[in-house]
Amino acid sequence: MTATETNAIEVTKLKKQFGDFVAVKEVSFTVRTGEVFGLLGPNGAGKTTLIRMMTTLTPPTSGAAEVGGHNVVTDADGVRHAIGVIPQALTSDPELTARENMTIHAKLYGLTSAERARLIPQLLESVGLTEFADKLVGSFSGGMRRRLEIARGLVHSPKIMFLDEPTTGLDPVSRTAVWEMITKLKESAGLTILLTTHYMDEADKLCDRIAIVDHGTLVALDTPAQLKDSVPTVDIVEAEFDHPPADWKATLEKFGGVASVTEHEGIWHISTTNGPTTVRELMDTARDRGVNVRRVSVQGTTLDDVFLYYTGRQLRDEASDSVKRDVSHLYK
Amino acid sequence: MKLQRIFAIIERDMRKFLRSPALMMSSMIFPLMQLIVLGYAFGGKIKGIKIAVVDEDRTAYSRDLRERFDAIVAGPQTMQVENYNSISDATIDLRAGFVRAIVYIPVDYSRRVNQGNRPRIAFIEDNTDNFVTSEILTRMQDLVKDINQGLNPFQPGQRLTVPLPRLNPLVDLQVVELYPYVEYIKYLLSGSIAMSVFIVAMIGGGITFIDDKSRGLHEGYLVTPITKTELILGLILSGAIKGMMAGTTITVIGGLIAGIDRLWDPVRLFYLLIVLGTTSVAMISFMFLLMVRVSDPLVPRAIFGVLNTLLYFPSGAIYPVEGFPVWLRGISYIDPFTYAVHALKALLLKNTGFQGIYSDILILSGFSIVLVALSVAFFKRQI
Numbered sequence: 001m002t003a004t005e006t007n008a009i010e011v012t013k014l015k016k017q018f019g020d021f022v023a024v025k026e027v028s029f030t031v032r033t034g035e036v037f038g039l040l041g042p043n044g045a046g047k048t049t050l051i052r053m054m055t056t057l058t059p060p061t062s063g064a065a066e067v068g069g070h071n072v073v074t075d076a077d078g079v080r081h082a083i084g085v086i087p088q089a090l091t092s093d094p095e096l097t098a099r100e101n102m103t104i105h106a107k108l109y110g111l112t113s114a115e116r117a118r119l120i121p122q123l124l125e126s127v128g129l130t131e132f133a134d135k136l137v138g139s140f141s142g143g144m145r146r147r148l149e150i151a152r153g154l155v156h157s158p159k160i161m162f163l164d165e166p167t168t169g170l171d172p173v174s175r176t177a178v179w180e181m182i183t184k185l186k187e188s189a190g191l192t193i194l195l196t197t198h199y200m201d202e203a204d205k206l207c208d209r210i211a212i213v214d215h216g217t218l219v220a221l222d223t224p225a226q227l228k229d230s231v232p233t234v235d236i237v238e239a240e241f242d243h244p245p246a247d248w249k250a251t252l253e254k255f256g257g258v259a260s261v262t263e264h265e266g267i268w269h270i271s272t273t274n275g276p277t278t279v280r281e282l283m284d285t286a287r288d289r290g291v292n293v294r295r296v297s298v299q300g301t302t303l304d305d306v307f308l309y310y311t312g313r314q315l316r317d318e319a320s321d322s323v324k325r326d327v328s329h330l331y332k
Numbered sequence: 333m334k335l336q337r338i339f340a341i342i343e344r345d346m347r348k349f350l351r352s353p354a355l356m357m358s359s360m361i362f363p364l365m366q367l368i369v370l371g372y373a374f375g376g377k378i379k380g381i382k383i384a385v386v387d388e389d390r391t392a393y394s395r396d397l398r399e400r401f402d403a404i405v406a407g408p409q410t411m412q413v414e415n416y417n418s419i420s421d422a423t424i425d426l427r428a429g430f431v432r433a434i435v436y437i438p439v440d441y442s443r444r445v446n447q448g449n450r451p452r453i454a455f456i457e458d459n460t461d462n463f464v465t466s467e468i469l470t471r472m473q474d475l476v477k478d479i480n481q482g483l484n485p486f487q488p489g490q491r492l493t494v495p496l497p498r499l500n501p502l503v504d505l506q507v508v509e510l511y512p513y514v515e516y517i518k519y520l521l522s523g524s525i526a527m528s529v530f531i532v533a534m535i536g537g538g539i540t541f542i543d544d545k546s547r548g549l550h551e552g553y554l555v556t557p558i559t560k561t562e563l564i565l566g567l568i569l570s571g572a573i574k575g576m577m578a579g580t581t582i583t584v585i586g587g588l589i590a591g592i593d594r595l596w597d598p599v600r601l602f603y604l605l606i607v608l609g610t611t612s613v614a615m616i617s618f619m620f621l622l623m624v625r626v627s628d629p630l631v632p633r634a635i636f637g638v639l640n641t642l643l644y645f646p647s648g649a650i651y652p653v654e655g656f657p658v659w660l661r662g663i664s665y666i667d668p669f670t671y672a673v674h675a676l677k678a679l680l681l682k683n684t685g686f687q688g689i690y691s692d693i694l695i696l697s698g699f700s701i702v703l704v705a706l707s708v709a710f711f712k713r714q715i
Contacts, residue, residue, distance in 0.1 A: 091550075
């Protein structure tokens, strides 16, 4: 037992190899109790394999993981009791009602009928499915199913929740609903959440700390703000002016922290290490020189920039794994 | 209409077909297997039917009769002789289905031969299988004709060296049929009941199981603390309950259609439920073991027909196992269908009670235990 009270998950040199392909390359990190920890990376980065090793679904090739103080290999049962898992694929039974799905899961965790009678309506209420409790899940939208699965994953009051791409394939409204649920969970005392995502905004909005995963390795791990600060670029100041003088470009380039100035069809882009300072200087200079500023805006560092910086690639939204798996037999 | 678009669709379908081994296999192997299995399963020469011989006379005459009988048996090997000491033992085994007929030589046979007083041989047959019955009865009648041609009607007790032309039979063959006549639909019913259980096993244990697996539904259960033994036993028992429901329904409806006598006999219904229960567990465990490592949803669909042919026809449901070549008999020995059909026939056609089904129940139960153990061993709790 190495997991302490402050660490919910401790992963040490965890590796997974499928034949010649190394999906996860000796990854180490810890997740603190009570935090929302995000694994951010594109499809195929190894996020799902990592989460499957932590949730005892896949045995690691080497290395160790302690989840809730239980080793995933030697005490898999202990891990399973401590965690709630929302796999990437929709795993609720479409042929059963929401309540039946909840009941069966509760029984698999050994809940008594009194506990079930108390918890299930509560959880269904908390995910806004009370009026659909006795409807077949097959008639639910993707977002409703996902919310049901989150409620189902909470039925045994786990200490740690794993959510594998909780919003992939959902429409924007459902995504927001799921985000709200996760935020609510975060507020409920003591619950640690580990989620994977390939959406920047999701990681930024939800996570206390983010690990960027690419090609089976952790390339960066920090809070969203720290990660953004760690990127040595640039805020982009975008501006439009009425009749700028001829030496305007040279003037702007002399501002402190400005790396480059470009102009295209009247729209100026100034890249700078400090957006607000540059904007103040720009406004002062424009007033002194009598140049009218029609528009100015600052775009700060985003996680997209962070991802680009650490992996050298853009994070694109690719076809979701769950869709691929469902129809895989058609492509054989 | 553009040819290119038609060809594009053809190309797509052909590529998918060629990349799907399960579909390829079933489309090639299924018809071939059906040809071979059905070809040998129907109308084969019936061999090795067990016949009890009870000789209460124990004289030179009865020995002569038995030798002739043995000679017939040794020839085409239609029958296999088991000697019994008493008619009551033989009758018990006949009713339980261990022998198909009794040749009974009564104690006064030799005296009547000597007296020329129409000596009698009784032939008591289990007439629930018309194919077997007609085969052995013909043999028996030939035998008696042969004996009669060798006996001198004018000088009782003396043998003829030259066979006489056919005379009035001296030896009288008395045929006793143990059961009322069995129509073919009654004969087929047991196979249909077993088939209904098999289809439920195929759909529940095969198709639904693999579909749930490929839809990712299993992942939802695998993250809970359920053990693989618990999961497998749960899946097998639920399949068995469904199988019993289907089997019971077909037993009642089929029994009414086929006109099974005293269908509502509660003792028999009780035994039927036991047989249906063990059959269901055996079939679903068999299916589960076959599917334990499969993940392609096409596989169970593709092998449905192959399994159906391979299990149903060799079981003795449509034609007696005694008519099969050796390899087909080999299949029938390891086929759970065989024991299910045997037990159902014993109950529905002969109402044998427990003694006619206990061996089948033992075999099916043993079979299930082995299959469940193997399934647990092979099942992957992890992804």
